[in-house]
Amino acid sequence: MQALVIVAHGSHLNPDSSAPTYDHADTIRDVDAFDEVRTGFWKEEPSIREVLRTVESDEVYVVPLFVSEGYFTEQVIPRELRLDGWNVSDWESDGLSASHVTLTADDVPEKRVHYCGPVGTHEAMTDVIVRRAESVTGDPNVGGGFGLAVVGHGTERNENSAKAIEYHADRIREKGRFDEVQALYMDEEPEVDDVTDFFESDDIVVVPLFIADGFHTQEDIPEDMGLTDDYRMGYDVPAAVDGHDIWYAGAVGTEGLMADVVLERAADAGADIGDTLEVVRERTRKTPQAGD
Known part of the structure; x- marks a missing residue:
């Protein structure tokens, strides 16, 4: 057994x-x-x-x-x-x-x-991140005309914290599906607060590499990106921020x-x-x- x-x-x-x-x-x-x-x-x-x-x-x-x-x-x-x-x-x-x-x-x-x-x-997580982008946009072919931000916590105390984020962002970038791919972080540069500064694409899908939705994904990141002034009031998907449409996907770990x-x-x-x-x-x- x-x-x-x-x-x-x-x-x-x-x-x-x-x-x-x-x-x-x-x-x-x-x-x-x-x-x-x-x-x-x-x-x-x-x-x-x-x-x-x-x-x-x-x-x-x-x-x-x-x-x-x-x-x-x-x-x-x-x-x-x-x-x-x-x-x-x-x-x-x-x-x-x-x-x-x-x-x-x-x-x-x-x-x-x-x-x-x-x-x-694991390399299979790359496919889950892409699937998360498909789910939030409702488009199984999403990619052209879109930027993709893979977001991690980031910390100077553990260099491995950022490695997974960079690894999957690099793999997705190499596939050429999205016009732009960027790794962003909460606690180190480049920061997710400035997400629109890193993309020229009008549409940006943001996928946090977190296992579960919680304080960071439900409160910090939406407010930091300017999707809402108060997470308790909710936000649109997509939400208009600085001339871009932000498609915020929530924690990747909730994807089936x-x-x-x-x-x-x-x-x-x-x-x-x-x-x-x-x-x-x-x-x-x-x-x-x-x-x-």
Whole structure:
């Protein structure tokens, strides 16, 4: 038997924080890719510390629903899972290339735990960002005449924080689908506050590389970009700002296709998922109309 465990941050303050994790777990559960699908959280129940005890399977694939490699994926999650012999050097990563490492856990030594890199650095996340642009505009062919801003938190304390943003912006730029592609940040230059300064395109799609909608994506970014003076009053999609139409997509992690990235991570670590990748892609292929 094989199990999938999706681990995420969660929040004691924001009840919506865990919603994407549960949604993607349900999607994967529905396609019968694994005998068991479990979720675990740092700030909610069930906790990461206890989740392995709830699993019966002897092969367990743990996928972190995080954007970048860093403190949580390298320290908190391995510690809470009690991974025996964990060493971040086992990933042999440059901040983008963490794949997986197979270990045991002190609590459940009879199980093999395949600990995977975060979803945010997987190449499949590029497609989710593009899908997010399709969803917010209601156009499966969106690209020509549009600019695309991929937005991250950014921090000088962790250089890996910006790497995932730059990585996906570069990959999308190389495809040539959008007229302009720019990586922007909340806490470092270039800042999302000045989004219209970085684009000539009349239409700009803004996709935050965040797992869940919360304080930053629902309050800070819309106000910083000038979509609204008060997030509680809402804003238009698209919203007119400095002569541009801003199509603000909200957190990329809420896109249904994220389940594909979770499956990709587990498959890369050796999980037998059959044709479920194709099934998930088909189920999430329909592009909703803007405003739905």
